[in-house]
Amino acid sequence: MSNEVDIPCPECGHENSQRVAWVKANDELPCEQCGSAIALEDEKHLLVIEQATHNITKLRRSLARFRNYTPGTTRKRR
Numbered sequence: 001m002s003n004e005v006d007i008p009c010p011e012c013g014h015e016n017s018q019r020v021a022w023v024k025a026n027d028e029l030p031c032e033q034c035g036s037a038i039a040l041e042d043e044k045h046l047l048v049i050e051q052a053t054h055n056i057t058k059l060r061r062s063l064a065r066f067r068n069y070t071p072g073t074t075r076k077r078r
């Protein structure tokens with residue numbers, strides 16, 4: 001997976017696109033606009049939440065599919 005996140009710089013507001021794996025492996029991100037180091041601790045917490053919600057969304061989708069497909073009820077009885 002090559003998911004990317006936008007990390008806004010607190011100094012200049014520039015949004016730095018960076019890979020999730022990179023953010024997880026590093027503690028600071030140098031802003032590509034102004035060069036100041038952005039602490040990634042808060043971003044990591046957000047990533048965990050984001051991934052958790054993605055999993056929940058997937059789960060809900062599969063549950064919805066399961067509900068739609070209920071053998072027996074769609075059959076026409078004579």
Ligand SMILES: [Zn+2]
Pocket residue numbers: 009010011012013014031032033034035036
């Ligand atoms: Zn900046």
